[in-house]
Amino acid sequence: MVASRGVRHDSMRARNLAVVLGEIHRSGPHTRAALAELTGLTKTTVSSLVADLLEAGVVTERGAVRGGERGRPGVAVSLSGHRVVTLGLEINIDYLAACVVDLTRTVRLRRTRPADNRNSDPEHILHLLRDLAKETIAEAEADGLRVIGAALAVPGTVEGETLRSAPHLGWRDVRVGDLVDLPFAIDNEANLAALGELWFGARETDFLYVSGEIGIGAGLVVAGSLFRGTFGLAGELGHVVVVPDGPACRCGGRGCLEVYAGQDTLLGKLDSVSELVSRLESGDRRARETCERAGHALGVALTSAVHLLDPGMIVLGGVFAPVFPWLEGPVADGLGTRLAHMRGAPPALVVSGTGPDAAVLGAAGMIIQRIIAEPAEVLGLQ
Template sequence: MRARNLALVLGEVAGGGPLTRAALAELTGLTKTTVSSLVADLLSAGLVAEAPAARAGERGRPGVEVRLSGEHVAALGLEVNVGYLAACVVDLTGTVRARRTVRADNRASRPEPVLAALHRLADETLADVPSLRIAGAVLAVPGTVGEDRVHHAPHLGWRDVRITDLTDPIRVADRPAAVENEANLAALGELEFGSAPRDFLYVSGETGVGAGLVRDGGLLRGATGLAGELGHVVVADGGPACRCGSRGCLEAYAGQDVLPGPAALAADDPGAAAACARAGRALGLALSSAVNLLDPGAIVLGGRYVPLFPWLAPHVRAVLDERLGALRPAPPVLLPAATGPDAAVLGAAARVLRRVLADPASLG
């Protein structure tokens, strides 16, 4: 019961703070004595801090407000992607306290050396914030992640890699890092740190093309955690072979390897314009099926699609308008991601922070 009440009080502070103890008692329905005791525990854990607040027009001594504290507890986000490794530390208020990215060619790699390099990067990043207590770590990988293994990360060359093989080398707060799909975490990063609404489909345009669906502020992972493989939706029957074993997948038409650069598009290069149009039409085709099935409130294009958005979006919108016009008043709004290339690593940290806010007693 006390653990639940700690989460209740901390949730109110996180969602509507700063708040006085009296306001917290009114919002939670708990007694003022209970709230004072719970706030004392949260203060001791470094999750909240106090700041005096004079209330104009009120009698007696002014109340003391309680707010989230970013000075003690933080989370570590990690990412392995095809062309880089990334790490960041985000405190409880959502402020990024440290961030490092290193270029690396991780195609057709073995997990062991990649994780060794990531561990070094994590140590260097944590050394930048020695005063913070790291509550946990989450690792983003570009592949399908089940309960106990990464089933397939085709662009890394990883198949059936046990989660424990990935997490045991990277332990934080005496617990292994959790592992999650990159696109799912990017969607969470956009939700927590971007400007997306609470219902949207996030599309991650990297070497592979993944998607994460956010519904009412929560991430939908599917029955086995394998939802969101938009890149393997077939957009051209009998098209080019894909690493997944099928043919004509979206990745072959709109993945990073076939996308033009923004400089070429800005210079009106005809070849770049044709490649962008081809990618936009294929993406629009896959998204029209996703919209019919999932009915998202908005579509957010992330990763490499962000710098290409001014040229790519008109082609995507044209296909969505054409294919969805008869079924709904208008297609979902199409937006560029606000978090850019940091979406997944920020989302990885956000997943830890969500756990802390939901269960502050788990910090011990």
């Protein structure tokens, strides 16, 4: 497939920078000569653009690959992980997290602070997160890295730079856009976790990511892109009804998946997920029965999701990842029984490849994607 063609006009320099960097990101490393052929730009233009990208620290030239002049080996241009990095941040119910990721998607720093953020004071929590971000940025800069931008994952609905509703935090209409003095973005935790799984978990391009936390969210990735829905609210799997006359849910309904398979239900009186895993490994009957009930409810909800969305794969993440060995059977049995009438096998059920880091990695990855798509604007190469 031929790559997007560049435009030979000085006024389109920003576009051409994106074309060249995008080709390096998508299929590199390449020689300058190969980049000229792939993009349709002249060799002189490509050399000038590569020089700008080298100076900005987003690419590097080294080694030898095929594609030089007249078949001779040429110097390879590839993404650089030595200078430009992005910052991912996350507010979870019981911790704050930050990670620094370079353009090769290598994690350079990872910091987590335990915290009880339920029904919390937004100003206090954002102050703690701001301090964590500043400390993480300072540590990255001390290593010679340049933090270009940041994104934040939150357990709630987002509009612009405002967190509209995060019921488990007890927050409504909280502006977080001035959290750091960097280009900044904010998105729902499940959305960013799905993107983290796509970019860092080496998944197929079509899958449904299920984020098991106190609430249960989902992110649908189609053809390598996140499906958000008309108002950005797609993925509220936790409020799919699995038992119509079941217990009351915080949303006002009854019998929602969250009541049966959310983190609070799975843990019960236990203090942590690691304690639950220890009980499961030791054969504790009550812990195993709790997981079996949760898996059954999850199978019911996912059956509806499969009927509606037809994903090629279902990825279980969040709290579901460490207990996957005990959830997999009940969920798979439920899917298999309810989908037996469909042609072909049910979608593959797999555990997250990014574990608890999915959302914070997706946040950092969002800024990496912006750099690739708009290097002139994001890096100041005007």
